[in-house]
Amino acid sequence: MTIFEPEQTNDGTRRPAMGGAPRPPLTLVSRERLRAALDRGSAAPLTMLVAPAGTGKTVLLSDWAAHRSTAGRSVLWVSGQDPDSLEDVLSQASAAAAPEPVVVDDAHLLSATMLTTLSTLLKKSPQSVRLLLATRYDLPLPLTELELRGLASTLRSRQLRFNDAEAAELIHAHDENATAADISLLQEKTAGWAAALVLAARTITVSRDAGTRMLSEQPVLDLLLGETFATLDTRTQSMLLSTFAANGLTAPLAAMLSADPNAEALLADLAGNGLLVTAYSNGADSEPVYRYHPLLIELLHRRAAGSPEDAKVVTAAHHRAALYYENRGEGSLALRNALDAGDPGLIDRVLLRYGPAVLASGGHELVAAGFENLPDGYLDTHRHLLGVRGILHRRSGDVTGAVMDTSSADQASISSASEPATPEDDALRADALTLRLWESRYGWYDVRDSLARARSLLVLDRTPDNGRRPAVLAPERLSLLLIELAATETWVGDLDAALRHLDEALVSARMAGHRQLIAGGLAHRAVVYYVRGQVENAAESARAALQAAGDRVLFKDYAVRAHVVLGLAALSQLDLAAARHWLEQVADTDVAASDTVVAGLRAILRASLLIENGQLDQAGTELATEPTAAGPLPSYLARDFTLLRFWVAALIGDQGGMEKQLRILSETSCTAEADLIRAITSITDGDSQATLDAMDAALARPGIHPVLAASAVSVRTVLLLRLGDEEAAETALVDMLNRTAPQRTLHALAPAGMEPAFVGLLRRHVEGPNVHPFAAVVLDKLNGYGAEWSKAGGVTLLARTRPDGQVSPPRRLDAVINGTKIRLTAREADVLDELALGSSYTEIANALFITENTVKTHLGSLYRKLGVVRRSAALRVARNAGLT
Known part of the structure; x- marks a missing residue:
């Protein structure tokens, strides 16, 4: 973002601050008619400059902005190549009492999301902005709508063309000896196109006869570019050929790529004369960044492809660029330039050094191109690259190729182990072990051996090493190995x-x-x-x-x-x-x-949501098969699968299934969890005190999974309430809240949350003097929780053992009103129940721990579903439909 604002000079005059925006060419023609048009446009929300490349949009806007700044009026400038800053600039401009003009150069580069944001802003609050957008084509903005309201204007190619007087001034700036006939011919052939006028003027300056013939006989643009390029000295041509492929070209980078210390002066001259080179900077003290016009880049591409000598210049520049980026740690750019340089040795070095890092950044195609550009059979004698290729195959989804390369890389690393280690050896061993660790999780290698070898390479075992040294690895390669x-x-x-x-x-x-x-x-x-x-x-x-x-x-x-x-x-x-x-x-x-851990966690998530959807049979089927694994599942995965199977068995009343899962828990070293669940299931024996004693003993054992422990304490709270010991139940409730609050494990409380006595105690606690900070959150979540498994016939152990012997029927939320099926949310049902009790808005809000505005929102939705507009009608319709 650039701010064009006045700056004070040493002699007391004011000059424009040009940081971040293009610098106007030194030979600039003052176009007062267009300045005036922009002045008028900047008083409205939107001004569009829509014209092709080379028509002078950027030069015109930068001249206008600089001219405004000399008069003490600032302008905000954003490049379309940096759209992320536009949102901040709009906020800054809109916050002012009078919105400051915001110029967006190359607005056709803005993302669809940003264009949608601008369109919405212009429709809803047009007076909050003053936008001037330079674009090569029309944008999806409400331009016509705003123009009809007098809030927008557009300048197109016909307005931006140089008229005869402006063209004469521009041509004379490049060729003071140009005649009226020369100017007339150039204006006729270029149709007032700014870039073509400049190029033609420079060409005709060198040879008026050749220039006239050129304009008369061949396509103007193509030949103007070629002939103009030919007028440049060899040094400038070489510099352009060496640098046109670079992104973010600075003077130091240009000097490095071209091996010409005078590159900065050459670029400044080209930019100053408007020869399809534009200089940008991000502040008064920052060095400019140069951008070549797409037409110039296309010309340079054609010359590099058609001239062996020019191709050598470009290749040498790519070679220098590869070395430059390699030393700066920019692996992708180094590899891209190494490929363009066509040097197998350089490609090899960059692949080995940066291949894994480039792959981790998503550069699969780039690394693949690196291997494709190596000579046939190259890896037979350069085996240090086998690990990099294996990682490429893995990242690309070629498991077979990865497995084969892992084996080859592993053998190559073993064969070099007896020799003094080199950086190439360290890289190969690290890559081989990165792959080996991955494959060992599928049983292709012994997992313990793979772990030991990786720890040995990195000297992580902290044991006497008899002179072993840790591998010397680049940080990216080290990070990748440590992650595996x-x-x-x-x-x-x-x-x-x-x-x-x-x-x-x-x-x-x-x-x-x-x-x-x-x-x-x-x-x-x-x-x-x-x-x-x-x-x-x-x-x-x-x-x-x-x-x-x-x-x-x-x-x-x-x-x-x-x-x-x-x-x-x-x-x-x-x-x-x-x-x-x-x-x-x-x-x-x-x-x-x-690996299987991820597959197992995904299966657990899917089965859990099937249960929550009330699809108990499908959940049981999902849980019947564990993920395919090399050997037994990790204990924590086996435990979680078993606990989930137990939960399904408990909901459907499958006593045999519950016993089976308890045996499995005991057999998988989860005896503490098994004992705790066995204590909970003893609730069906009818002796609540005995159940509590067994639970207390189980909870005292160390190492119980914290989520299961929190669930058990919620059950303990309910049992204490059934025994009439509300003081002890309150203490257990606080214990439960302390266990659930740090990790917000609310799902563990779902069975207890279905018990009216438990929810009542929680409500009284929230209304009491020493409320736990997490209590209101739990109450709100449990009140809004709709247990679809309950509506599907699932019954918890707590529900099966209620003292009154009654299992509360599931809350009815579905009904048919006036021939249309509706469904209430759980919270709408709660509000309906409170309405039936005659509660006011305030009383409903207090009872449900929500705001009065939220109550009104739920009521509005409830009334729409019931097809009514007042309380009495809502209660009547709800009663007739069986909802209350």
Whole structure:
């Protein structure tokens, strides 16, 4: 963003601040008619300059902005190539008492989202902005609507063309000896097109006869470009050929690419004379960035393709660029330039050094091109690249190719182990182990051996090493290896080591500034947190992973972890809509590139939501088969599958099924959890005190999964209420809140939340003097929770053992009103019940712990569904429909 505003000079006069916007050419023609048009337009919400490239839009706007600044009036300037800053600029401009003009150059580059935002703003609040948009074509904005209201104007090519007087002034600025006949011919052939006028004037200056013939016999633009380029000295031509492929060209970069220390002066001269080169800067003290006109770039492409000598210049520039970017750690640019240089040795070096980092950034096609440009049989004698190619195959989804390359890389790393280690050896061993760790989670390699070898390479075992040294690895390669090591440690249940190594991976990834690897470390850490029962921490890490990736697509191996964890966390917090959303993100994802942990967590999420949807039979079918795994599932996955199967069996009253799952828990080293659940199931014996004693003994054992423990304490609270000990029940309730609050594990309270006595105690606690800070949240969530499994016939152990022997029927929410089927939300049903009690808006709000405005919102929705407009009619229709 640029602000054109007055600056004070040493002699007391004022000059324009030009930072960030294009600098007007030194030979600028003052076009007062267009300045005046822009002055008039800037008083309205929208002014459009719609014309092709080379018609002088940018030069005109920058001249107008500079002219305004000399008069003490500022202008905000945004390039369409930097659309992210436009939103901030609009906020700044709109906040002023009188909106400042905002120029958007190259507005055709704005995203569809930003154009939608601008369109909405211009429709709803046009007087809050003053926009001047320069674009090569019409944009989807309400231009016609605004023009009819006198709130917009448009300048098109015909207005931007140089008239005869302006053309004469411009041509004379480049050729003071141009005659009236020369000017007439040029104006006729160029039709007042700014870029063509400049090019033609420079060409005809060199040879008036050749220029006249050229204009008369060949297409103007193509030949003007070629002939004008030919008028440049060899040094300038070489500099342009060496630099036209660069993005964000600065003078130092141009000097490096062209090997010409005078590149800065050459660029400044070209920009100053308007020869299809524009200079931009981001502030008064920053160096300019140069951008070549697309037509000039096309010409240089053609020359490089058609002239062997020019091709050599371009190739040498790419070679220098590859070395430059390699030394700066910019692997993608280094590899791209190495490919353009066509040097196998250089491609080899960049692939080995940066291949894994480029792949982790999503550069699969670029790395694949690197291997395709190596000579046939190259890897037979350069085996250090086998690991990089294996990682390429893995990231591209070619599992077979990855497996074959892993084996070859592993053998190559073993064969070089007896020799003094070189950086190439370290890279090969790290890549081979990265792949080996991944494959060991599927049983292709012994997992313990793979872990030991990785720890040995990195000297992580902390034992006397007899002179061993840790491998010397680039931070990206080290981060990638540590992430795979942690994923494998997660698979075997060594969660503390996994967290430690993920922290180290994140340090390395942040040191390298590699956003995808940062996201990968965070996504893997989210999984570890979740299986440890730290649900909220897991969700925070998953959200951070998605945020770290920014606007880039996150590698699916990382994305699926983040999405699954967010779905499970949303389920835990009783946000079923969000849980379903995240399941949709991963429902069809191929997790073969990940591992069984991810597949297992996804299956658990899917089965849990089937239960919540009331599809108990489908959930049982889903849980009947565990994910395919090499060997037994990790204990935490086996435990969670078993607990979920027990829950389904309990809901449908399958006593044999419950006993079977308890035996499985005991056999999978989850004896503490098995004892606790066995204590809870003893509630069916009818001796609540005995059940409480058994639960207390089980809860005192260490290592019980915290989510299961919180659920058990909620059951304990209900049992104490049944025994009439409300004081002890209150204490148990606070214990339960303390257990659930840190990780917001609300789903664990669902069975107790179906008990009126429990909800009543929770309500009284919220209304009491020493309310727990999480109590109101729990009450609100439980009040809004609609247990579809209950409506499908599922009954909890607590419901089956109520003292009165009565199981509360499921709340009816469906009805047919005036021939139309409707469905109330759980909260609308609560409001309807309060209406039936004669409660006022205030009383309803207090009873349901919501605001009066929320009550009115629910009532409005309720009345629309019932087809009524007042309370009495609503109650009558609801009673007739069986809703109350």
